[in-house]
Amino acid sequence: xxxxxxxxxxxxxxxxxxxxxxxxxxxxxxxxxxxxxxxxxxxxxxxxxxxxxxxxxxxxxxxxxxxxxxxxxxxxxxxxxxxxxxxxxxxxxxxxxxxxxxxxxxxxxxxxxxxxxxxxxxxxxxxxxxxxxxxxxxxxxxxxxxxxxxxxxxxxxxxxxxxxxxxxxxxxxxxxxxxxxxxxxxxxxxxxxxxxxxxxxxxxxxxxxxxxxxxxxxxxxxxxxxxxxxxxxxxxxxxxxxxxxxxxxxxxxxxxxxxxxxxxxxx
Amino acid sequence: xxxxxxxxxxxxxxxxxxxxxxxxxxxxxxxxxxxxxxxxxxxxxxxxxxxxxxxxxxxxxxxxxxxxxxxxxxxxxxxxxxxxxxxxxxxxxxxxxxxxxxxxxxxxxxxxxxxxxxxxxxxxxxxxxxxxxxxxxxxxxxxxxxxxxxxxxxxxxxxxxx
Numbered sequence: 001x002x003x004x005x006x007x008x009x010x011x012x013x014x015x016x017x018x019x020x021x022x023x024x025x026x027x028x029x030x031x032x033x034x035x036x037x038x039x040x041x042x043x044x045x046x047x048x049x050x051x052x053x054x055x056x057x058x059x060x061x062x063x064x065x066x067x068x069x070x071x072x073x074x075x076x077x078x079x080x081x082x083x084x085x086x087x088x089x090x091x092x093x094x095x096x097x098x099x100x101x102x103x104x105x106x107x108x109x110x111x112x113x114x115x116x117x118x119x120x121x122x123x124x125x126x127x128x129x130x131x132x133x134x135x136x137x138x139x140x141x142x143x144x145x146x147x148x149x150x151x152x153x154x155x156x157x158x159x160x161x162x163x164x165x166x167x168x169x170x171x172x173x174x175x176x177x178x179x180x181x182x183x184x185x186x187x188x189x190x191x192x193x194x195x196x197x198x199x200x201x202x203x204x205x206x207x208x209x210x211x212x213x214x215x216x217x218x219x220x221x222x223x224x225x226x227x228x229x230x231x232x233x234x235x236x237x238x239x240x241x242x243x244x245x246x247x248x249x250x251x252x253x254x255x256x257x258x259x260x261x262x263x264x265x266x267x
Numbered sequence: 268x269x270x271x272x273x274x275x276x277x278x279x280x281x282x283x284x285x286x287x288x289x290x291x292x293x294x295x296x297x298x299x300x301x302x303x304x305x306x307x308x309x310x311x312x313x314x315x316x317x318x319x320x321x322x323x324x325x326x327x328x329x330x331x332x333x334x335x336x337x338x339x340x341x342x343x344x345x346x347x348x349x350x351x352x353x354x355x356x357x358x359x360x361x362x363x364x365x366x367x368x369x370x371x372x373x374x375x376x377x378x379x380x381x382x383x384x385x386x387x388x389x390x391x392x393x394x395x396x397x398x399x400x401x402x403x404x405x406x407x408x409x410x411x412x413x414x415x416x417x418x419x420x421x422x423x424x425x426x427x428x429x
Contacts (some may be wrong), residue, residue, distance in 0.1 A: 005386065008417070012291060012365035012387040020282030020303060022275040028304060029311040 113148030120230040133232040142206040145171040152199030181234035292332040292374035329380040330351035336376040
């Protein structure tokens with residue numbers, strides 16, 4: 001057989017006649033519509049929940065970040081803090097606004113020392129490599145610095161810590177020496193097994209060339225010495241010899257004394 | 268609001284033709300019903316938005332058929348035991364028409380679609396090309412190739428019977 005067009009058409013038409021039930025089609029289409037609608041509602045609900053949770057997370061993150069800046073004592077005016085804790089939460093203490101907050105141009109003498117040394121929680125527990133840890137301790141060139149001296153626990157005898165103001169080259173030298181200190185934590189073996197019980201905490205408040213007080217830099221002179229403004233960290237700082245003379249409050253406590261706690265006193 | 272009355276009228280007027288075309292395309296009674304059901308469902312869902320429902324239904328039919336013949340990673344897997352091949356409506360071809368229908372099932376999906384649209388649905392080459400989404404020249408060449416294969420196969424079949 002060699003089919004011609006007529007035969008082909010006839011063969012194709014053979015057997016037709018069954019009808020299609022439109023109700024079945026409509027029922028199936030409605031089922032598909034319903035399933036599609038349910039799927040959209042389900043995905044929409046999930047998307048809404050994700051959006052809400054994400055929004056809460058973002059708002060919470062921003063709030064925490066703002067709180068974190070305030071807690072770490074930003075140049076805009078931190079109002080809390082005590083002594084330095086490695087990763088521990090700060091204990092809020094009173095810090096006079098005018099001691100560190102920016103304001104009209106002032107000299108170092110006009111800056112008041114806080115009654116207690118600010119407590120700055122070190123980023124990442126004070127470990128190396130934290131974001132901003134290698135930055136300068138001061139937000140810019142300093143024209144003057146006020147150095148407030150506290151006991152090791154950050155308190156001041158009589159409520160008012162002794163302080164010294166440095167200006168000009170002395171201030172710059174102090175700031176430079178702080179910034180030049182080591183940015184990595186020294187090995188524990190670098191410190192004597194027992195350090196002197198007498199320690200000092202310094203709060204160094206830089207005054208910019210515009211007369212604005214900068215974030216306070218808290219310096220502990222125990223081994224390893226630690227200096228931080230809440231973000232940047234330096235280790236093992238000792239004051240330059242020339243400046244040590246101008247900082248009589250530091251006394252001989254800039255390093256280990258060699259005296260061992262509990263040992264007989266050698267005279 | 269969807270015009271259900273209009274859709275019912277459309278199905279009653281064209282459902283038989285579409286169902287038979289679907290059976291010719293698939294070569295199987297039940298798969299043809301499934302195919303036309305799916306195509307008409309698509310027509311129903313877009314009923315208010317399509318101007319030429321019959322052309323849309325034919326296009327949905329042939330594209331649905333060609334899609335169903337494509338191998339998918341989640342689809343059929345090779346097997347050592349061959350399943351029963353579907354005959355034409357499950358019946359053994361006994362005369363020339365049945366023989367032609369059987370041979371039609373041996374064409375590839377696109378050739379079969381071209382033959383069904385051209386010689387069963389009486390579509391022009393342009394309409395067939397539009398329904399399949401291929402150039403008119405491809406329709407012509409595919410149709411000629413399909414008819415040639417049908418002639419050769421039919422001649423061979425007749426020769427073997429005599």
